[in-house]
Amino acid sequence: MRLETETPQQHAPRSGLILLQALVLGLFCLFTLRLWYLQVHKGGTFSDMARDNQLRQVLIGSARGRILDRSGTPLAVSEPSFALGLVREDCEDIDGTLAKVSEWTGVDKHVLSETVKRGKKRVKPFEPLILITDLPYEALARIEANAMLYPGLEIVVRQKRYYPTGALMSHVLGYVAEANEDELEKNPQLSLGDSVGKQGLELTHEDELRGSKGRKQVEVDAFGRQHNEFILEPPRAGADLKLSIDIGLQRECSRLLEGQAGAILVMEPDTGKILSMVSQPSFDNNMFVLGVPADKWRELRDNPRHPIQNRVTQGVYPPGSVFKLLMAAAGLTEGFVRPGDVVACPGSYRVGNRDFHDWKKGGHGSLDLRGALVHSCDIYFYKLGDRMGIDRLHDYAVASGFGARTGIDLPHEKAGLIPSKEWKKKRFGAAWSKGETIIASIGQGYVLTSPLQIGRYLSALVNGGRLMKPELVETEAPRVDATLPLKDGDRQVILDAMVATVESGTAKSLLRSDAVMAGKTGTAQVVKLINPDIRRKTHEMPYEQRDHAWLASWGRKDGKTYVVVCLVEHGGHGGEVSGPLVRKVFEYLFGPAPGKPPRAAGAAPAGTAGEPAVDPGDVGD
Amino acid sequence: MPFDRRFILSVNWSLVALTAMLFGVGVLNLYSASGFRMGDELSMQPFYNRQLIWGLAGLGCLLAMVVFDYKYLAAIAWPMVISTSVLLVLVLVMGKTVGGAKRWLPIGGFAFQPSEVAKIALLLLAAKILSKRSERLGWLDLAGILAVSLPVALLIIVEPDLGTGLNVLLLVAGLILYRGLAGPVFKTLAIAGPILIPCGWFFLKPYQKGRILTLFDPQRDPLGAGYHIIQSQIAIGSGQMWGKGFLEGTQSQLRYLPEKHTDFAVAVFAEEWGFMGGIALLTLFCLFLLQFYVTAKNAKDRFGSYLAAGVFFYFFWQILINMGMVLGIMPVVGIPLPFISYGGSATIVNFTLVGIVVNVSMRRYLFKKG
Numbered sequence: 001m002r003l004e005t006e007t008p009q010q011h012a013p014r015s016g017l018i019l020l021q022a023l024v025l026g027l028f029c030l031f032t033l034r035l036w037y038l039q040v041h042k043g044g045t046f047s048d049m050a051r052d053n054q055l056r057q058v059l060i061g062s063a064r065g066r067i068l069d070r071s072g073t074p075l076a077v078s079e080p081s082f083a084l085g086l087v088r089e090d091c092e093d094i095d096g097t098l099a100k101v102s103e104w105t106g107v108d109k110h111v112l113s114e115t116v117k118r119g120k121k122r123v124k125p126f127e128p129l130i131l132i133t134d135l136p137y138e139a140l141a142r143i144e145a146n147a148m149l150y151p152g153l154e155i156v157v158r159q160k161r162y163y164p165t166g167a168l169m170s171h172v173l174g175y176v177a178e179a180n181e182d183e184l185e186k187n188p189q190l191s192l193g194d195s196v197g198k199q200g201l202e203l204t205h206e207d208e209l210r211g212s213k214g215r216k217q218v219e220v221d222a223f224g225r226q227h228n229e230f231i232l233e234p235p236r237a238g239a240d241l242k243l244s245i246d247i248g249l250q251r252e253c254s255r256l257l258e259g260q261a262g263a264i265l266v267m268e269p270d271t272g273k274i275l276s277m278v279s280q281p282s283f284d285n286n287m288f289v290l291g292v293p294a295d296k297w298r299e300l301r302d303n304p305r306h307p308i309q310n311r312v313t314q315g316v317y318p319p320g321s322v323f324k325l326l327m328a329a330a331g332l333t334e335g336f337v338r339p340g341d342v343v344a345c346p347g348s349y350r351v352g353n354r355d356f357h358d359w360k361k362g363g364h365g366s367l368d369l370r371g372a373l374v375h376s377c378d379i380y381f382y383k384l385g386d387r388m389g390i391d392r393l394h395d396y397a398v399a400s401g402f403g404a405r406t407g408i409d410l411p412h413e414k415a416g417l418i419p420s421k422e423w424k425k426k427r428f429g430a431a432w433s434k435g436e437t438i439i440a441s442i443g444q445g446y447v448l449t450s451p452l453q454i455g456r457y458l459s460a461l462v463n464g465g466r467l468m469k470p471e472l473v474e475t476e477a478p479r480v481d482a483t484l485p486l487k488d489g490d491r492q493v494i495l496d497a498m499v500a501t502v503e504s505g506t507a508k509s510l511l512r513s514d515a516v517m518a519g520k521t522g523t524a525q526v527v528k529l530i531n532p533d534i535r536r537k538t539h540e541m542p543y544e545q546r547d548h549a550w551l552a553s554w555g556r557k558d559g560k561t562y563v564v565v566c567l568v569e570h571g572g573h574g575g576e577v578s579g580p581l582v583r584k585v586f587e588y589l590f591g592p593a594p595g596k597p598p599r600a601a602g603a604a605p606a607g608t609a610g611e612p613a614v615d616p617g618d619v620g621d
Numbered sequence: 622m623p624f625d626r627r628f629i630l631s632v633n634w635s636l637v638a639l640t641a642m643l644f645g646v647g648v649l650n651l652y653s654a655s656g657f658r659m660g661d662e663l664s665m666q667p668f669y670n671r672q673l674i675w676g677l678a679g680l681g682c683l684l685a686m687v688v689f690d691y692k693y694l695a696a697i698a699w700p701m702v703i704s705t706s707v708l709l710v711l712v713l714v715m716g717k718t719v720g721g722a723k724r725w726l727p728i729g730g731f732a733f734q735p736s737e738v739a740k741i742a743l744l745l746l747a748a749k750i751l752s753k754r755s756e757r758l759g760w761l762d763l764a765g766i767l768a769v770s771l772p773v774a775l776l777i778i779v780e781p782d783l784g785t786g787l788n789v790l791l792l793v794a795g796l797i798l799y800r801g802l803a804g805p806v807f808k809t810l811a812i813a814g815p816i817l818i819p820c821g822w823f824f825l826k827p828y829q830k831g832r833i834l835t836l837f838d839p840q841r842d843p844l845g846a847g848y849h850i851i852q853s854q855i856a857i858g859s860g861q862m863w864g865k866g867f868l869e870g871t872q873s874q875l876r877y878l879p880e881k882h883t884d885f886a887v888a889v890f891a892e893e894w895g896f897m898g899g900i901a902l903l904t905l906f907c908l909f910l911l912q913f914y915v916t917a918k919n920a921k922d923r924f925g926s927y928l929a930a931g932v933f934f935y936f937f938w939q940i941l942i943n944m945g946m947v948l949g950i951m952p953v954v955g956i957p958l959p960f961i962s963y964g965g966s967a968t969i970v971n972f973t974l975v976g977i978v979v980n981v982s983m984r985r986y987l988f989k990k991g
Binding site for chain 2: 016017021024027028039044046047
């Protein structure tokens, strides 16, 4: 048996065979070139791209530091908050699931659908898309129990700032809220959805509180699933911030001012540490943490009593007679008066063609400096101011820390104002008039101070002349910013006069037998009276026309000294309204006063027959 | 004709060996493509072992294809084409929709793709018709062959399965060119082709246009159609000269690579074995294709030669289109790479067609009775 082959070309078309060979050759060349180009020529580039694909640096959040009061009571903490997320990839029936979620939580299904629609662009299908932030507890329990039946639902735990003391500390602490575009851009540490301090200490101590995020390298697949983790840098938790605030005192001061608009500041004069800083009315800073609804925000912003304003640092008012302390210091230092000089007070003082009246009809007779402070004689200081001139007064006040920020670590502090000829020219383009000096010398007119400035000045008078930086943080070392331009002897004269003011002057309500008490009242006029000769009783005036009542005081017991500044907006006369409040503050600080209080505590009730019988010396200041 | 043992000697063993090698490479590569890393663990999806089972089934089909004389294939060509066309229509009417395409007929718990059988049927028929022509093809011949193959191809394309439909048309076109066109016909087509092809643009679906546009500019749609191209090129390119090693391909193990066990399986291979591996695989494919050339050249009759040439084109187009797509020089068309991409029906068809060519090769001698 022989095998016979036919000539191969007989059945296969020649051109066809050539075509097949050419095609194989072409295929080989084409793909060899392409593989060379991709793998050898550009291999390095693609290698880098592959690495970038899979390795992602992820920031690890750090726990925000707590804020505590001086005894360690937490004022700001981070607590877990539970959000409900939806992993779209795992969810078979998004619509049905949303309907269920709506049923459990009471959130409208349309709202949920909108959230999903919006989130689709930004959240990968494998990542939880947050449907509801901050689930209430009962909803959480309900979802936990049912989530098994609805794949894709996930409880996401996040850190949320919580202020246990709420409105009590809002002005001091401020609040955190989600970082906005600007903040994200300025700080590369922040990522979308992070909270940052927006106000108060949360803002000024942001860096310490936030700590620093860690970084980890994560191997990520195309779905965003994480595979391997490698910590490059562990996160550093934020430091706790311990404040000098005494939360009990804060609560007491807050209670005392309830229903009023005003401020109370309690300081340790030697250290500048602040024990209490209360501004009323207040707001609950917790509501800012998760974002304030626009209508709530408007309500807060447009409230005529400005709950958001921290009156201690941002409220500036004419200091009224409290300013006479500074005037006395200026007169003594600059050599315009000596403590023993007696000045006549006939009840009015003429400057140019205008008469300036004392608050006391008929005047005080003759007074030395101490008497002028104790009885808060206006004429004495009119004369002093007139002799000094506004510019000297201005320079001395500025050297004593007025008209400038104190440098406290709270944002948006107001500097207040001490007028000068130059300032008026700049501001109004008008010349200064002598009459304005007269007004300024009793702390009215253009002069504006904040309770914090008054507190700092008073502390300096008490502590030997050191202007301290007001300090809210317990751990900060006390810092002396400047020294008062005031001789010790002169300082003592002023302090003694303040003590006498409590004993026999306008601040009698502070008197207690177990402590050295001292004070200076002030009434800041809000409206210029059309007829200054007709003085109306406070309760006869409409609220917004009533004067602001000041009381700047200090007390010493068992070697402990405290400065308390109280301001009640539209409270009428300083001594009447603020006195009883400050008395209560000292009762907290020093314990209850032994024996009977010299007068009934409590503000003068408006328009009742039971007005406390006050002697004329108490009414004015 | 009784089965002669001497046939065994005439078998194109190179073809069998190359087929086995390609299939082996494919299973190995699928083993890698089946894995995805979760932390330090490599989880496996059961693609490679299923592919092995398909391969065994395919081997059965290959063996079944050599026991009879291939001349009978010419006899069943017409009935096959007609019956598969009926099945294709049935699929459109009552088929199972998977991923937006109606390609499967459920038959006794088994999903059956008529389009796969249609490919074989059309190949047989085209080989049969063309092998009867002793002259180069004129207009009439051309019209005849197209009249048969176009409807079948269209039935597949509307499923929609553009890849398979295109493959069928190209296969027929390849065979036509193998036979050769008469001078005037060739000239006319050579001039008209470039003019007609742009007209086809208007018949494409928007997503298909997108794919073609994306080919020229993958960044046009980096997360859509371009994503496949970009990620595939990153996978291949990052393999560099020697590759990242077996099971070490980050692109594929981390699932950046789409369709990594089907259409883009060769990208996994290129990522893990590098340029050297890529060239080796390409060489295997070219040698594999050359076996069809050898068989076509040495067949004892025209039908055998055309069968081998048809199978050549069947594989050639798939290799060209799939690798062209994966390497980013052709639009994304869902055509698998023979033996490398995972696929049950495709594996069976591939083995079957190799079997037919083995059949042709072993019966290349006429035995003289003597």
